[in-house]
Amino acid sequence: MLDGNRLWDDLLIHAGFGDKAAGGAGDHATASWIAGELSKVGYQLETIPVPVPTFRSRRCELVGQGSSVEVYPQSVVFPTPDHGVEGRLAIVHSLSDAQRAAGCIAVILLPYGRHAAIWTSVVGPLLEAVTKADALAAIILPFGPTGEIVGLNSYADRPFVPLPLAIGRPLDLPCYAAMASAGQPVRLYLSGDVETGDSPTLVARMARGDRWIVLSTPRSGFFTCSVERGTGTAGFLEIARWLPRAFPAHSLFLMNSGAHELRFAGTHAALDLAPAPDKTDVWAHFGAGLASRARTEIRGGRMLDVADFNRICMVTPALREAAGAAFAGLPGLDDPQHVLSEAGELSTIVQKGYKKAFACLGVNWSCHTRLDLPTEVSRSLLEPVIEAHRRLIEVSVHGK
Template structure:
């Protein structure tokens, strides 16, 4: 973990920025506030849905928003979970830690002992632990490749999730599809070589996924909903997920820091709409918390002026990929995508001009509106902005404070303020024209 830079921003550096102009000083002060939020979020540890870190984060946000005057409530639901005691793959002298892939089918302490076999090899996989050496990319969700290996008879599956860091990458999974009833584990590419060689020879290995939960086990989680009711006819909704597989400093923290800064701004500025803020749990289970909110608690589409969704990797650090390893850059990873509905596309593009990745704002349609925004639009919400992305340490345990900073988040927060101002004004103008015929 890198040390805090708040002292630097608040001390001599801020004096110099003040001399340079009030706008620079204001931006630096906001960056320091965002940094404090990032550090607090990171400090809660692992954010797995319904776990101690996720629950503590939700309670902290509830307290912060309550102090700003928001009326808060919790929307309860249940999520799958697994707390590992041991998660290993062993073959002869080779032994590696693995990540149990949800929804976990535990092996118990003895584990599963069977021949390793490459899933790419022809023929069946009956009784084997299938090894899938996946192509290199920034992995997000489980595909049909695991179900296919099980259909071919595999007794267990090990996925080598090749990506930019050499670490194992956890995969989101839906609770609406039948869970895989065989143990599935994620193996880091940096640890994979001896196991790939063993799989090519069909040597025996033991996979242990032992812990609490798994299978049909569920635990409580909650969405946090915070509202400023100003007696207006329509509501502005701003949503962000707070849960994730690991610490999620950049994946979730950067968006959550921007979201909380918008909450602070909207508490002081009346835009002629009610404000409803949503911080969801259950994100890893393909937007489970967001689905519960849409089905049970969200304001109706006709009563919603604008929906803003701040998804993953809103302000993650970029890295050079060199032979010596990943080297951090002071700039943001451009692999983040912004979309907006047609009625507010131009003002949203203008608000994010010059911000890498986000400046190429796309039309929010079924092809481009990623993440939770797809569900929002399918539910009938007509005016919306949504952000999503995947940075290099996305879905890995290495997503810590190295991967994000308040300085990277500050331009995104400022752009969202401008976009919301312009979108609300545009939407209100269009509505007046419709009413006037």
């Protein structure tokens, strides 16, 4: 059985490594810790380098009319010169507004939502439109539950658009509106150095029988990411400790991938090392936001001790019935769905031909913000989700 105390302790250890942007110090520290934990169990480790663009910033802010606001550089960063980019602000709500961004710094107001990626969001077409209109730069205000800066997954090999691009804080909208209304030039600074770092993918093996069980989870992410990455990491480690005892005749393949927020680059780098689909009894992928506390939004809201149901369990057809039984009683996960394209790494895995594969993921209230901290989840919400993963793995292999 699983150790709930250790599961929770691992989530807290994970939080202690801080910001986990791909290729950064927190990402590397987390990778070293995970490698150490897997080695203790007896797995043989291999490290797959995953080159990633990193950004060493000097100044990231918008300045104008005696005020300034923080902005967050969107990866892959297209930096400004040290003296910034100067222009008037143009507020853009929709594609029909894009032309007004010509010669200006576009401020793109995204509709309210739980935003997580550029390419699956309405922001992609808006960015392409303001770029075509010859905007000087763009700032995205991703309106959502927190009002804070929201990191957005993007491409690994190039900026999403060839102009300086930043994420602003929607709660700062009054300041943006005042600057835009004044019609005076403002200055955007995204100055710093784009460098090449490494967000390695860890591969762990325990070779025994002819049949394989595969376990995977991504590692890198935005800010502390206690719900987004911590819940899956803690679950991954706990199941990794349980597997050798539960399946002594099976070989085990584990993958802890880097560069998740860069279009899953770490998974792509190591996927061909996995055992063949016809030798794999089940692939269990631990996605984002497995469990988090729900919140109300009335007059500032309050945190509840029940699960946020904005999550999904995706399965291949062969596991649908078993998954429904394993995740019964867990809101959002108890009605398994087909595998969604690019909702995490699972669709890439399934395309390789794995017939028994599943992944749970959620987009929690604070996803991709600085507020994604251990207080957003509890042991009582996380433990039953990891136990459901254990049950489904067991049924997938033993068929009972």
